[in-house]
Amino acid sequence: MIIAVDGPAASGKGTLSKGLARHYGLPHLDTGLLYRAVGWTVREHLEAADFEARAIAAAQNLDAAHLDDVELLISARTGVFASKVAVIGPVREAMRAYQVGFARQPGGAVLDGRDIGTVICPDADVKLFIQADSKARMERRARQLEARGENVDRYALYHQIEERDARDMANPHGGFYQASDAHLLDTTLMGIETALRAAVAIIDEAMARKGKH
Ligand SMILES: Nc1ncnc2c1ncn2[C@@H]1O[C@H](COP(=O)(O)OP(=O)(O)O)[C@@H](O)[C@H]1O
């Protein structure tokens, strides 16, 4: 079973996807980490004339099996670098085969990101689009960063998330929109466990309707 989970920054798609992977015994890929790793690699060259070429080379040489410095990759700044390399078509293309291969492994997988239901796994068995209002998302990300010891300026974080969402939505290579066959799950008023239960209910019903589960 392939489960595609998309949604904007800090909507909770990663947490939910990990929970779904545990629940269904499937492997999970956080595709945002791939973009974060490439963004981190070229972070010192954002203004360079050859920024795009460097980002493409970094994507082509990314060893996705070794995304080990997750703590570093998850920082707020790295999210901004990630969204800057994510608008470069060949960067997305370079990482597509790995993601598609991960999804197609025997038994299936859970993938989360921005374009899973639209570009990477258009034939996924179930697609979820996770939403939460901007303030809730900012507060979740703020607490997540604070728990790791980062100092958080909530005003700046709110604007940074809005700006990143806007860049993602305008991404001409992105496919960052809710697939027509995706189930919308708004978690603004849900805690983590409630959101997971709601997602499992959606998936079980969708699979039962297909006669697959
Ligand atoms: N439904 C929820 N209610 C409250 N906090 C949540 C919820 N879902 C996720 N979180 C918390 O919000 C933060 C961001 O979640 P994460 O899954 O990393 O989001 P995303 O992958 O969409 O960026 C994490 O600290 C996570 O524990």
Ligand SMILES: Nc1ccn([C@@H]2O[C@H](COP(=O)(O)OP(=O)(O)O)[C@@H](O)[C@H]2O)c(=O)n1
């Ligand atoms: N499938 C994906 C995943 C991430 N991304 C890009 O990578 C950035 C960071 O993604 P992420 O999922 O780690 O970010 P959060 O939603 O966790 O804040 C996003 O803002 C997108 O620009 C993408 O373009 N396509």
